[in-house]
Every structure is written in structure tokens, then in C-alpha cells.
Amino acid sequence: MLAAAAVLAVPALAVPTAVGAASQSAPSTTAADLPSGNTAYRTLADYEADLAELVADHPDLVKPITLPFPTTSGRTVRGVEISTNVNADDGKPTFVDVGMHHGNEFPSGELTMEFAIDLVQRAAAGDREVTRLLDRARVVVVPIVNVDGFVRGRRQTDTNVDMNRNYGLGWLPISTGGAAAWSEPEARNIEWLLSTRQAVVFNTQHTCIQVVLYPPLQLAAGPAQDVDRLHALASEVASIYGPGYKALPSAEDYETTGEAIDWAYYATRGLALTSETCPDAGVARTYGTQVLDVYDEHREAMLTMLETAADPDQYAVIDGKGPKGAVLRITKAFDMYTSPYAQPDGATRPSSFTTTLTSDLTLGRNGKFEWAVNPSYRPIPAYQEDGIHGFQTGFYEEPWILTCERPDGTVLQTVPVNVDLGETVTVDLKECRREFHQARP
Ligand SMILES: [Zn+2]
Incomplete structure (x- = not known):
């Protein structure tokens, strides 16, 4: 009786979700399932539960990271570190991947979280490529760096600052830049992360343009010293996302100041990229088109960044x-x-x-x-x-x-x-x- 009841319960629970997902992803039905099996956006509680579950289920592969500064409204910013034998102090090169500098760019958090789950699932299942990469490198994933903004569904932090205008290098007191360079705890968290991790590659995930950007932010700065390496990685990633995607210096997309990638590159010399994903023009922006339809390419893009971080020529x-x-x-x-x-x-x-x-x-x-x-x-x-x-x-x-x-x-x-x-x-x-x-x- 118990078994029969359980079988009956499955379609009753699953149907509403499946119907919702199908209607949301109507323009394309070719996307594979996500690593999590999700069909809708996570809440903050969902993210926290997923991060905690990865650590609890795979303590040799995943360890938790708590960033040092609570957000303006006192929320905790969390991530995970993923590697073979993750607790060993082994000096492996590192890939740092973060989502949601902008709290209303929900797909950027979803893609980042799904990649963490994907890596762990594949490593646990003995996938050769992922195991080889995690034997040689570490991955640090923080899916939501602007937690207050995410909870409120808006771009800025709870001080009304665009945290991706608050990094110190080249900072300007524009209206969304904050009271001073590094005034926001959310930006200082990423400063801490990259100041302590020797990241060979740093990716910050955004929506909604089809570009992969690298420093500098201002045309007057001139090309970065490592423009060839930056462009090579950015263009490889752009070509994975699709033919509409471009790789270019951030300044040539539009000029800004105080963004994460500029400080990150000029301080650490790690390869720093802003990856923006978006459906093609005219395609409705839904969970289906922004998460489900992009994820397979996103996985390949992130594995390319991880491969680069593990390449001895890059560190x-x-x-x-x-x-x-x-x-x-x-x-x-x-x-x-x-x-x-x-x-x-x-x-x-x-x-x-x-x-x-x-x-x-x-x-x-x-x-x-x-x-x-x-x-x-x-x-x-x-x-x-x-x-x-x-x-x-x-x-x-x-x-x-x-x-x-x-x-x-x-x-x-x-x-x-x-x-x-x-x-x-x-x-x-x-x-x-x-x-x-x-x-x-
Ligand atoms: Zn953004």
C-alpha cells in the first residue's frame, strides 16, 4: 500500500511544475535537464539548501566558504570550494566563479549554482574530464554576491549602490558608485576572495547581453598588458555560447568605472571576465530561454575557464x-x-x-x-x-x-x-x- 501510494503521488506533485516549465520554455524544447532537475528559479533558501547539501553529501569534494562581510542588511554571503581532496592544502591553481553582482539578473545565479552541482555530480560519478580538472585545480563558486539585491529582486545593494561600480580601481563618485571606493561590504567580500586565493581565472556572470568582456573599462586606459591571453579566453568562451556572442574589452561595449574585473586583473593579473548571457533578439526572456536553453553551453564555457586555470602556462x-x-x-x-x-x-x-x-x-x-x-x-x-x-x-x-x-x-x-x-x-x-x-x- 505504501509503495502504491508513493507511485500515485509522483505525477500529482510533478504535473504542475512540468506544465509551468513547458509553457515558460516554449521557444525551444531542445534543452537538456539541468543538473539539479530544477524547472523554476530558486529562492535564497533554495540556494542555501543546495550549497549545504553539496557540502554534506560530498565532504571530500566540497567545502563551505562564508565571506567575511555580512551584507548591508546583515545577510550572509556563501559559497563553496570544489576540488579533489578539497581539504588538502595543496597549492592547486584556482578558478573563481561568481553570480549576481546585480540582484535582478536571476539567470546569472542559477547558471553559477548549476555549474557547481554539475561539477560535483560528475566528479562523484567518476566523469574523466571533470575528475582530471579537479585533480589539478580548485573551483570557488559564490552564486549570489549581492544577496540583498537578490532578495529584493533589484540591481543595487540595500544602500542603493551598484556593487559593480564600487571596486576601487578607477572608481568615480557616480550616483550608483557608493559613498567611496570599496564602501560596500559586498564589493569588499570579492576583494577578500581574490586577495587570498591566487585565482588564475575569475568569472563574474551577468545578463542580459551576448558578450564576454575583459579589462579595461575605459578606452583611455589602452589595451591590457595581457590582452592576447584575455582575448583568447574570452573569444573561446563567446564562441561556445553561440554565434551571436562577442568577445571584447569592456570599454568597447560601453565605458564604466569601478567594476570587479578591472581591479581583479590589475591587482592580481588573474584573467578576469564578465560573461553576459541573453537569448537572441526577439526571444522572450523566460527561465526556459535564460537558464534551461543556455546551460549546456554554460557548462562548456565554465569547463573552458577551469581548463585555462589548470594550464601551467597561465600561472x-x-x-x-x-x-x-x-x-x-x-x-x-x-x-x-x-x-x-x-x-x-x-x-x-x-x-x-x-x-x-x-x-x-x-x-x-x-x-x-x-x-x-x-x-x-x-x-x-x-x-x-x-x-x-x-x-x-x-x-x-x-x-x-x-x-x-x-x-x-x-x-x-x-x-x-x-x-x-x-x-x-x-x-x-x-x-x-x-x-x-x-x-x-
Ligand atoms: Zn549585470
Whole structure:
């Protein structure tokens, strides 16, 4: 009787959902099912439940991330980190993928969340391609970075700021830019994420245009130093999404200021992309056309970004052998500048802010490590202390400061490391090994 009742209950529950999905996705019926099986947009509770379930069901593959700053209205911003043996401190290169800078761009959160579920399902099922990628790289996924905006179904945060105009590099006090560069906790969360993760590739997902954008945001800045690499990845991703999609510098789509990708690239030298998906002109914007019909291409696009993050030509490596249990830390801190704007004293000049990049690695087993990091050579941005200097072609020679520490933070050895893309630099940590094993005073 119980079994029969359960069988009967299935169509009764499923029919309304299926009917709704079919009517929403009327223009195309070719889309495959989503990894989650969903047929409608998630609520915030649905996102939180899905993230928690991934962690609970696959603790070796998925670990939770809580971003450090609650939103203006006190909500928590959550994500997950996905990799083979995710809890190991193994120095793998990282792909950071985030959705919903704009709280009303619901498909951007759905696509981002579905990719996380997809990766985990495929890895758990032994899919070869995904397993190979997750053996070599980490994926950090934060589906909703502007949680307040999402809950209210609007673009801005609860301070009425477009968080994708609030990042510090080149920031201007436009009406939606916030009271100051980095005034919004939502933008500072992404600053934290990228300042601590050595992301080789950073993707921020949006709707609704058919473009894949890369820095810079302003034509006056001139081409990014890594324009060839940026364009190669963006155009590969654009071609996956479809023939209508273009890859171009953000400034050539339209000029803006204070967006995530500009700060991300010029601070970390990670490849930073804004991916905007949208149905073709004339096609109604529904869950079906914006999520179901796009997802298969989105998966391929994200796997391409992950493949790029896992490519040794796209990052630098620091390797060596230190004492087991020691903490290695790489740090660099530098000033960056907003655009010039009218200051309270009446003068027009940029404001400065300090970006501090810092990552650490706890040495296990035999103390050997191979650490994928962003290159130490940082692209000189257009925004300078005395204004905008466009068409920069150089890099700052600005070494990573590597410290070898006891777990309590006592620094035993400091080594500056200059390392470029595709290079490996071996550091000699003899001094740290010797000191580490001596009794403490
Ligand atoms: Zn957007």
C-alpha cells in the first residue's frame, strides 16, 4: 500500500511544475535537464539548501566558504570550494566563479549554482574530464554576491549602490558608485576572495547581453598588458555560447568605472571576465530561454575557464621543501588609485587605497610543495597618483614576499620571489627547516 501510494503521488506533485516549465520554455524544447532537475528559479533558501547539501553529501569534494562581510542588511554571503581532496592544502591553481553582482539578473545565479552541482555530480560519478580538472585545480563558486539585491529582486545593494561600480580601481563618485571606493561590504567580500586565493581565472556572470568582456573599462586606459591571453579566453568562451556572442574589452561595449574585473586583473593579473548571457533578439526572456536553453553551453564555457586555470602556462609556480607543519605565506601590498574626482577640499585628484594580496599554505607530509600563484609581475594600471596614464605596457617588478613560519606566526625565514607566467622558481628553505626543528627559547 505504501509503495502504491508513493507511485500515485509522483505525477500529482510533478504535473504542475512540468506544465509551468513547458509553457515558460516554449521557444525551444531542445534543452537538456539541468543538473539539479530544477524547472523554476530558486529562492535564497533554495540556494542555501543546495550549497549545504553539496557540502554534506560530498565532504571530500566540497567545502563551505562564508565571506567575511555580512551584507548591508546583515545577510550572509556563501559559497563553496570544489576540488579533489578539497581539504588538502595543496597549492592547486584556482578558478573563481561568481553570480549576481546585480540582484535582478536571476539567470546569472542559477547558471553559477548549476555549474557547481554539475561539477560535483560528475566528479562523484567518476566523469574523466571533470575528475582530471579537479585533480589539478580548485573551483570557488559564490552564486549570489549581492544577496540583498537578490532578495529584493533589484540591481543595487540595500544602500542603493551598484556593487559593480564600487571596486576601487578607477572608481568615480557616480550616483550608483557608493559613498567611496570599496564602501560596500559586498564589493569588499570579492576583494577578500581574490586577495587570498591566487585565482588564475575569475568569472563574474551577468545578463542580459551576448558578450564576454575583459579589462579595461575605459578606452583611455589602452589595451591590457595581457590582452592576447584575455582575448583568447574570452573569444573561446563567446564562441561556445553561440554565434551571436562577442568577445571584447569592456570599454568597447560601453565605458564604466569601478567594476570587479578591472581591479581583479590589475591587482592580481588573474584573467578576469564578465560573461553576459541573453537569448537572441526577439526571444522572450523566460527561465526556459535564460537558464534551461543556455546551460549546456554554460557548462562548456565554465569547463573552458577551469581548463585555462589548470594550464601551467597561465600561472606561476613556487616550489621547494620546508619543514612539515610550517606555514608558508606569500604577500604583497601596494597602493592603487581611483579616477581623479572632486575632493572635499575642492581639488580634483584620485584617492588611493591599499591592496594586500596574501595566501598561505601549510606544509604536510614530507614538506615538499608546489604552489600555483599569480605572477609576481603586476600590470601597471592607467590610474596613477597624479591622474590617468593610458596605454601602459609595463609591469611592476614587485616580488612576492614569502615567509616560512611556525604555526603560531613566528617568522623563521623571508624570501623575495620574482616569478612570471609559466615559470617555476624553487626557494631554498634550509634556514626555516633548521630553525623550525630547534627548541623554542
Ligand atoms: Zn549585470
